[in-house]
Amino acid sequence: MIPVLLIVIPLVSGLIAFLLKQERAVKAWALLSAIATLVVSLLGLTVMKQESWLQFNKPWLPYLGSNFHVGMDGMAQVLCLLTAVTLPIIFIATWNNSYKKAHNFFALMLLSQAGLMGVFVALDALLFYFFWELALIPVYFLCSQWGNERRIAATFKFFIYTFLGSLFMLIGIIYIYQLTPGKSFDIQAFYSADIPGPAQEWLFWLMFAAFAIKMPIFPLHTWQPDAYEQSPTAATMVLSAVMVKMGVFGVLRWLTPVLPFASYVHGDTVGTLCVTGIIYASLVALQQDDLKRLVAYSSIAHIGLMALAIFVPSNMGMHGVMIQMFNHGINILGLWIVVELIERQMGTRKMSELGGLAQKAPALAILLVVVALANVALPLTNAFIGEFMMFAGIFTSAASQYHYAFAGAAMVAVILSAVYTFNMIQKVFYGNTSTLTAGARDIRINEKLVLSAIVIMIIAIGVYPAPLLEMTQGAVDAIFSKMITKQS
C-alpha cells in the first residue's frame, strides 16, 4: 500500500491543485500534500515495515504480461525518502517567491513528484518506462514556462535528449521482454531472461544511453548546465536533487543486474567515460563565474563518481553509491537554496559581482559553509561516508584491472572540488562588499529553518550513518550477487 500511496497522494493533489485559483491556498495545499507524502514514506520506514505493506501487485495489461507491480526495497526506500524530503524543503524555501499562474506551477511540481515516486517503486519494466517519461513532462513545462530568458531552447534540448534516450531504452525493454520466460515485463522475469552475449552487448548500450543521458555521463552531459541555468530554481532543485538519481537508480535496478555480462565487459569503457567526465567537469567548474553553472558542473562530477563506483563494482562501493544518492540530493538542495537566496536578493549569480556577504548575512554564511564542506566530502559530513566507501570500493574492486588508475584519477577530482567550492565561498562571502551586496540582509526564518534542517541531516548522517547503511544492505547484496565481479 505504501508505494501506491506515494504515487497517488501527489498525483491526486496535483490534479486538484490545477483547480485552485488563489496563490496562497495552492501553496498551502501543495505543502500539505508534500508533507503527507513525507509522513507516508516515513511510516514505510518505521512502523509499516512488513513486506505486505511495501508490495502491491495488480494486473494491468494481462495480454502483454505487464502488471501494476510496485514495491520497495532498501534502495527504493532511500530514494523515495529523498523525493519526499525534497518537495517540502523546496516549498518552504521558496515560500516567498510568487509565480505567475501559481496553481499550474505547484500542480506540475506535485505531478513530477508522482512520476518520480513511480520510477523508484516500479517493479515492472513497462510501468517503469511509463513513469520514467511521465516524470519528464511536468518538468518540461515547469522549466519552459517559468525559466529564464533562454529557457525554451535549453529545455527543449533537454527534452529531446532524454526522450531519444528513453526510446532507446524502450527498444531494449521490448527486446529483453521477448527473451523472458513466459513473456512478462516483471522484474524477476527480466532478471531470469536468458540473453545471449552479443545481444547483451548492444542492448547494454541502448539502455545505457537512456540512463547516461539522465545522469548525465560525459559526453552526454551537454544539456545539463543549460537546463539547470535556465530553469526556475525550484525546478532545478527537483532536477538535480532527485531526477538525476533516476539515471543512477535505473542502472542499478534495470541495467547491471539484467545485463551482467555486458556490464562486466564494458565496465572499463564506461569507467573511462566516467573518469573523463569527472575531471572534465571539475576543471570546467573551476572556470565558472555563474553560481548555477558551477553547481551544475560540480553535480556532473559527483554523479560521475557514483557511476564509476557502479561500473567498477564492489560491495562496499555500491553501498557507498546507495547512501551517496541520498546525501548528494540533500547537499545539492542546500547549495541551490543558497544560490536562490543570493540571486533573489542581489539579482545576480555572478561571483565576480558579489563579495562580503558574510558580514551582512552571518547565518547564511555559516549554513552555507557547512553545506559546502559536505560538498567537498569533509569528514563528519554525510558525503564523506559515501565518497569514502565509493573510493575504497573502487580501489579494491576485483572486476577491473584498472581500478587503481580509476581511483587515482577520481581522487584528483576531489581536490579540484575543494578548490572550486572554497573559491566560491571566498568570492561570495568574504572580501569587500560590492555595491550589490552592500544592502543585503540576513535570511528569513523559513529559509533558516530549511537550511538548518539540511545541515542537521548532513551532520547526523555524517556522524551516525548506520540506519541508512542498514536499510540499503539488502538491496546492495541482491544487486551485487547478480553481477559478474571477478576477473576470470
Place this chain on the structure above:
Amino acid sequence: MMFTGILSNNKRLVSVIGVLGMTALVVVNLLEMSGMRFFTIDLHNMLWFDTFGLLFNTIAFVCTLVYFLLSGRDIERVGTHVAEYYALTFFVLCGVSLASSFNSLLMLFLAIEIISIPLYVLTGSDKRNLKSNEASLKYLLMGSFSTGLMLMGITFIYGAKGSFDMDVIRMGSGELTPMLGAGILLLLFSIAFKVSAAPFHFWTPDVYDGAPTVFTSFMATVVKAASFIAFIRLFDHSFGDLHKEWQLMVAIITAATLFIGNITAVFQQSVKRMLAYSSIAQAGFMLFALVAMNQTAKEGLIFYTAAYSLATIGIFAILIKMKDYTFEGFNGLAKYHPVLAATNAIFLFSLAGIPATAGFWAKYYMLASAVQQGHLLWLVIVGLVCAAISVYYYFRVIQAMYFKEGDPQPIDASPAFKGLLIGIAGIVVLLGIWPEWLIDKLYFFF
C-alpha cells in the same frame, strides 16, 4: 442524404440528418459485431466481414461521427452545397467499409475508387479558391495514375493465378513467378500512393494544404486509415506466404517514408502543412505493421488508426477555428483559450507518442511487432530517431501555445465544442492507460 438538399435549404437540418445517419451506422455496425444481423445477402465470397474489419468500421464510423459533431459548423461554411458534402462523405464511408472487408481484388478496386472519387470532389469544393482547384486537379491526375497501376497489378495477378478471389490467390505454390512478382509490385506501389508512402507522397502536402481544412481533416484520418486496412488485408490474405519476398521492399519504403515525412515536417512554417507531413510520418509508423505482419502488428494497426484518427481530428478541429495557420498563430493560445490549448496539447502528445496517451501504445505495438521479427532492428532504430524528430515539430506548437506571448485570436468555441474536445482528450488518455480495452474487442465483443 443526397436528396435532403432538395427537400430543405436549411443547413442545420442537413447537419442534423448527417449526424443521425452516422449514429445509425455506428449502432448497426455494433450490432453486427455482437452477432445480431438484420439480413444476410449471399455475396459470392466477394466480401468477408470479420471482426478485424468490423472493428475498424466501428472506429472509422465513430471517428466520422466525432468529426461531424466537432466540425459540422465548418462544413456548412465551406460552400452552399452542404448536403452534397455530407453525401460525399457517406459515399467515402461506403468505400471504407468495402476496404475493410473485401475478399476479392475486384472489390478492392471498387473500394479504392469509391473512396477516391468523392474525395476529388471534396478537395475542390472550395470553388473560388485557386489552391483548392489546383489541389483537386493534382489529386485527380495522380490518383488516376495510381489507379491505372493498380488495375495493371490486378491483371497480372489474375493472369498468374486465374482468379480475383483472394483465397484462390493465396493457394498454390509459394513460388514467386515473374508475373506474380510484377503484380505484387504494382499493387504495392499503387496502395503506397494511397497511403502517401515515400516515394509516392508528393501529392500529399499540396492536396492537404489546398483542400478546405475540414476535408483535409477527414482525408488525413479516416480515409488514410482505411487505405491502411485495405493494404494490410490484401497483403496478409493474398500474399502472406510470400512475406519474405516483399518484406525488404516494404521495409525500405517505410524507412524512406519516415525520414522524408519527419525531416520535411521540421521545416514547415504552417501548422496545416506540418500536419500534412506529419501524416506522412505517421503513415511510416503504420507501415511497420505491414513490414512485420504478425499478430501484434495487426492489433497494433487497429489501435494506431484509432489513436491517430482521434488525435488528428481533434487538432484539425482546433486548427479550423484559427485564422492564422502559422506557428505564430498559436502564440499565447493557452492564455485566452486554456481548454483548447490543453486538449490540443494532449492530442499532440498522443501524436508524438508520449506515455499515458493512446499514441504511445500505438507506437509501442508497432515497434514491438518489428522487434519480434528479430532481423529488422535497423528499421526500429530509424523509427526511433524519427520519433524523436517528430517531438521537435509537435512541441513547437505546444511551445507556441504555452510559452510565447501572442495576441488573442477571435475564436468562437461553443461550450459543446469544448466539452466534446475534453471528451476526446479523455478517451485518448484512457486508451493510453488501458490500451487493452480496445484490443480486447478484436477477440471478445460483449
